[in-house]
Amino acid sequence: MKKFLSYILSVIFYFFYGSGLLIFHVMQWLGFNLGKYRGHKIAVDIMNGTFTYLLYILGTRIKFISKYPIPENTPLIIVSNHQSMNDISPISWFLRKYHPKFVSKVELGKGIPSVSYNLRHGGSVLIDRNDARQALTALKEFGQYIEKNKYSAVIFPEGTRSKDGVPKRFSENGLKMLTKFAPSAYVIPMTINNCWKLNRYGMFPLEVGVKITFELHEPIKADSLEFVKLFEKVEKTVKNAVI
Numbered sequence: 001m002k003k004f005l006s007y008i009l010s011v012i013f014y015f016f017y018g019s020g021l022l023i024f025h026v027m028q029w030l031g032f033n034l035g036k037y038r039g040h041k042i043a044v045d046i047m048n049g050t051f052t053y054l055l056y057i058l059g060t061r062i063k064f065i066s067k068y069p070i071p072e073n074t075p076l077i078i079v080s081n082h083q084s085m086n087d088i089s090p091i092s093w094f095l096r097k098y099h100p101k102f103v104s105k106v107e108l109g110k111g112i113p114s115v116s117y118n119l120r121h122g123g124s125v126l127i128d129r130n131d132a133r134q135a136l137t138a139l140k141e142f143g144q145y146i147e148k149n150k151y152s153a154v155i156f157p158e159g160t161r162s163k164d165g166v167p168k169r170f171s172e173n174g175l176k177m178l179t180k181f182a183p184s185a186y187v188i189p190m191t192i193n194n195c196w197k198l199n200r201y202g203m204f205p206l207e208v209g210v211k212i213t214f215e216l217h218e219p220i221k222a223d224s225l226e227f228v229k230l231f232e233k234v235e236k237t238v239k240n241a242v243i
Helices: 004-056 087-095 115-121 133-147 173-181 193-197 227-240
Strands: 061-066 075-082 098-104 124-125 153-154 186-193 211-215
Touching: 004 061, 004 087, 004 115, 061 087, 061 115, 075 087, 075 098, 075 173, 075 227, 087 098, 087 211, 098 133, 115 173, 124 211, 133 153, 153 173, 186 227
Parallel strands: 061 211, 075 153, 075 186, 098 124, 098 153
Antiparallel strands: 186 211
């Protein structure tokens, strides 16, 4: 019965999700061309709020846990494990006050309505994992961008999604570049749990009744530790909280 329900609800979810990608692509274009950054961000916030609450069609429950105050008026570097494409909208929605921007692979910068447009125009960074020079230069400029504007960078140092929830090895290069060029930033480890279960059967059907948590850990001043110790602490904090 549950599997049958997942087929029905997945069809409904994807209908609204696919329609939303087309609608919000137009809204983003209008927002960007009429209102520049502010106009575009309004469209993106509405989009991510919509996509987050669409997950409730599947009986999904989403909880953000933050036991520590999030620093204000300063750059943030949020370092998280990565479990599903459905990680992105809740992070963007619940942390919208902090202007989250993502470190993403260059392939996502074209071909996907709304998503690609947002990555190209919303301040995120697209890196080519096959071109080390391009990646390092892009990360340098991205770090300087969040430092200047006091925005937030979201980075998934695993480099790809974990399909079973077990964290992969963290790569240090991205975080190292960001802390170097955004020295006033606070690094916030974040642990995502159970989002991978939405795709237990792949892209279709989606699992129903999943309880997803996003846990923000204690912020760490980027320049308060040597990078090696900072990286070890962040990786350990994120992984130790994975269920």
